[in-house]
Amino acid sequence: MLDAGSKFNRPSFWTHIKPWEWNARLDAGRKPPQFLLDLKEQPYEYPKDRYFDLWRVWGRRGKTNIWGRVSLRYGDVDFEGPAKDGWEVDWPFRYKDLKPYYDNVDQLIGVCGGPEDLDVLPGSQYHLPPVAPRCGEQLLRRAAKSIGIQMVAGRRAVLTKPHNGRAWCHFCGACGRGCDISAFFNSSDYLLEPALKTGKLEIVDNAVVAEVLVGNDGKANGARYFDRASGAERTVRARTVIVAASCVDSTRILLNSRSRRYPNGIGNSNDVIGRYLVEQVRFHVYAFMPELLGGPVHNDDGICGEHLYLPRFNHRDGRKRDYLRGFGMQFWGCGAVPNANFAKSLDGFGADFKRDIKKRYPALVALHPCGEVLPYRDNRITVDGTQKDRYGVPVARIDYKTGENERKMIGEMYETVEAMLRAAKAEALPYTRGALDHAGSAIHEHGTVRMGRDSKRSALNGFCQMHEVKNVFVVDGTAFPTATEKNPTLTILAVAGRRPLSGRVIAEGRGLGL
Amino acid sequence: MPSRRDLLAGAAALPVLSEAQTAYTPRVFTSAELDLIRDLAELTRFRPALAAAAATKAPAKDVITRLHPAEDPFFKQLKDLTVDAYDASREGLAQEFGWHGYTALAEFKGCTHKEHQGD
Ligand SMILES: Cc1cc2nc3c(=O)[nH]c(=O)nc-3n(C[C@H](O)[C@H](O)[C@H](O)COP(=O)(O)OP(=O)(O)OC[C@H]3O[C@@H](n4cnc5c(N)ncnc54)[C@H](O)[C@@H]3O)c2cc1C
Numbered sequence: 001m002l003d004a005g006s007k008f009n010r011p012s013f014w015t016h017i018k019p020w021e022w023n024a025r026l027d028a029g030r031k032p033p034q035f036l037l038d039l040k041e042q043p044y045e046y047p048k049d050r051y052f053d054l055w056r057v058w059g060r061r062g063k064t065n066i067w068g069r070v071s072l073r074y075g076d077v078d079f080e081g082p083a084k085d086g087w088e089v090d091w092p093f094r095y096k097d098l099k100p101y102y103d104n105v106d107q108l109i110g111v112c113g114g115p116e117d118l119d120v121l122p123g124s125q126y127h128l129p130p131v132a133p134r135c136g137e138q139l140l141r142r143a144a145k146s147i148g149i150q151m152v153a154g155r156r157a158v159l160t161k162p163h164n165g166r167a168w169c170h171f172c173g174a175c176g177r178g179c180d181i182s183a184f185f186n187s188s189d190y191l192l193e194p195a196l197k198t199g200k201l202e203i204v205d206n207a208v209v210a211e212v213l214v215g216n217d218g219k220a221n222g223a224r225y226f227d228r229a230s231g232a233e234r235t236v237r238a239r240t241v242i243v244a245a246s247c248v249d250s251t252r253i254l255l256n257s258r259s260r261r262y263p264n265g266i267g268n269s270n271d272v273i274g275r276y277l278v279e280q281v282r283f284h285v286y287a288f289m290p291e292l293l294g295g296p297v298h299n300d301d302g303i304c305g306e307h308l309y310l311p312r313f314n315h316r317d318g319r320k321r322d323y324l325r326g327f328g329m330q331f332w333g334c335g336a337v338p339n340a341n342f343a344k345s346l347d348g349f350g351a352d353f354k355r356d357i358k359k360r361y362p363a364l365v366a367l368h369p370c371g372e373v374l375p376y377r378d379n380r381i382t383v384d385g386t387q388k389d390r391y392g393v394p395v396a397r398i399d400y401k402t403g404e405n406e407r408k409m410i411g412e413m414y415e416t417v418e419a420m421l422r423a424a425k426a427e428a429l430p431y432t433r434g435a436l437d438h439a440g441s442a443i444h445e446h447g448t449v450r451m452g453r454d455s456k457r458s459a460l461n462g463f464c465q466m467h468e469v470k471n472v473f474v475v476d477g478t479a480f481p482t483a484t485e486k487n488p489t490l491t492i493l494a495v496a497g498r499r500p501l502s503g504r505v506i507a508e509g510r511g512l513g514l
Numbered sequence: 515m516p517s518r519r520d521l522l523a524g525a526a527a528l529p530v531l532s533e534a535q536t537a538y539t540p541r542v543f544t545s546a547e548l549d550l551i552r553d554l555a556e557l558t559r560f561r562p563a564l565a566a567a568a569a570t571k572a573p574a575k576d577v578i579t580r581l582h583p584a585e586d587p588f589f590k591q592l593k594d595l596t597v598d599a600y601d602a603s604r605e606g607l608a609q610e611f612g613w614h615g616y617t618a619l620a621e622f623k624g625c626t627h628k629e630h631q632g633d
């Protein structure tokens with residue numbers, strides 16, 4: 001396996017460092033672990049008026065070092081979406097085909113969750129115990145229920161009890177800084193380390209892949225890469241190539257893999273690769289629950305992020321909508337959090353202001369609706385810009401905009417938030433209706449090397465294998481034909497595990513993973 | 515002490531919250547930034563306000579907020595910086611608000627209030 005980074009050193013994580021200690025350490029010239037890739041080292045481009053917020057972690061276990069761990073199964077409402085509404089290509093399988101692989105993943109990585117089993121959110125018999133909701137979440141659930149909306153136990157890849165011999169969570173709530181005991185799933189400790197122990201895996205660290213190489217027979221036969229420390233150019237040969245560098249970097253590698261045989265990038269004669277980039281639309285509304293104002297402050301950290309989830313419901317009431325697909329909602333940041341950023345939106349000054357902040361501090365709730373974005377041909381990644389990285393390899397250019405369908409859905413997302421807050425009699429912090437996060441900030445890019453049954457309209461088959469170049473597999477979120485409103489990582493793992501890939505290629509130890 | 519112009523230029527250059535990747539990395543201040551906040555507060559804009567407050571016996575906050583309403587970018591930035599600095603401090607976050615997180619616990623009980631349940 002070639003990895004653009006190296007292993008992050010878990011004992012050096014600043015997991016339990018309080019904000020004031022963090023400051024003191026910075027003042028003393030110390031640096032926290034740098035998970036995010038420095039843009040000076042590896043820039044990317046976007047049109048001037050369309051900023052795209054790209055988060056990349058180069059290093060073993062990639063973004064799963066710091067991910068939010070929300071782990072939601074897709075249901076047939078998701079897999080059948082395109083076939084039912086006719087928007088773009090169908091998924092090449094259904095929930096029943098993927099279920100055994102979801103089951104495998106749940107057992108392997110450990111996902112906590114409740115007993116709910118819904119059409120939009122299939123259940124799992126392998127869930128670890130869920131984590132109790134905080135007061136604010138509980139009150140939101142009650143309010144949602146009063147207007148006919150169901151909230152369920154959050155599903156997160158966090159070990160809430162001992163699992164497969166691993167340490168379990170101690171509810172310190174600092175997961176975003178990297179877990180110092182590895183109590184949440186990350187692909188290095190949970191996948192790569194056990195694979196290394198078999199003796200069948202070799203990892204080359206700091207190997208920045210530029211392209212997949214192709215032989216005279218049109219098959220992939222290796223990769224060209226640069227050593228990140230020395231800049232030296234190297235090649236490695238392989239009979240099978242598996243690409244999993246995360247959406248933008250996988251797409252960049254494939255589009256840069258140009259040859260006489262594949263002038264448009266390997267496996268891209270149908271001009272699908274790079275197109276149909278999907279992410280999600282998201283915004284945030286904060287409010288205060290009246291029951292909690294001026295009340296006691298609890299340790300609300302838990303497993304950091306939400307303990308409850310609001311699954312998609314907009315297909316249930318029989319009402320015809322003027323948009324396709326749907327949205328769900330997350331609730332990270334409810335209760336006592338390690339800041340009082342909300343105070344910046346409050347009027348006032350001096351001692352009264354301070355009293356006001358203190359009164360509201362335990363009562364904070366945060367609502368984060370997340371909606372599906374349709375795949376559009378022109379939402380795309382290209383490598384045709386002028387900019388090159390330090391190795392002379394063209395960088396990715398991301399051209400992405402929110403469509404009319406999403407604008408319409410956002411209206412209903414705001415209405416739902418407002419209805420919940422009205423039902424809770426909560427006081428919302430000022431927000432601008434219609435405002436959205438920057439494109440990219442959901443950090444769920446996918447769709448640019450999509451799978452499908454029709455080889456003219458898709459790049460991969462249902463086993464993540466290229467239609468055009470049979471010995472190349474692309475096993476990250478790029479393979480998804482649609483975004484859904486859900487977080488993708490659990491499904492990335494389940495899809496990657498589908499045979500014949502796992503059974504035939506990986507088990508025989510012949511693959512080259514990028 | 516740096517010139518007023520330099521200070522204002524420095525304040526304008528401070529990264530605003532949305533630019534820091536705050537959901538996962540707390541926005542923290544270096545000593546230089548904290549010095550800057552103190553210097554800014556010392557600056558002429560506040561001195562006359564405080565002097566006026568002393569002269570009229572009106573509460574300082576009324577005079578300051580009248581002279582520098584909430585929508586005044588300078589005032590807003592100063593207030594935001596103060597909030598950030600205060601709530602990243604032990605005095606603000608732990609002693610005043612009662613946050614005691616990032617601590618290992620044996621269990622997480624969550625909401626145990628009967629009156630909050632109802633589902
Ligand atoms: C803050 C945050 C919160 C998130 N929350 C959630 C969540 O709650 N739920 C969820 O499902 N998802 C979440 N995600 C997204 C999740 O992290 C990704 O879906 C997941 O990590 C994707 O896995 P991946 O292996 O495709 O990519 P990554 O995890 O990004 O790994 C990419 C790997 O490829 C390597 N690489 C990249 N380029 C090259 C190259 N040119 N050559 C060689 N190697 C290369 C990198 O070094 C890295 O090892 C979150 C992400 C972030 C950053």
Ligand code: SF4
Pocket residue numbers: 015158168169170171172173174175176178179180181182183184302303304
């Ligand atoms: S809350 Fe649990 S999973 Fe998160 S950092 Fe702490 S111990 Fe690790």
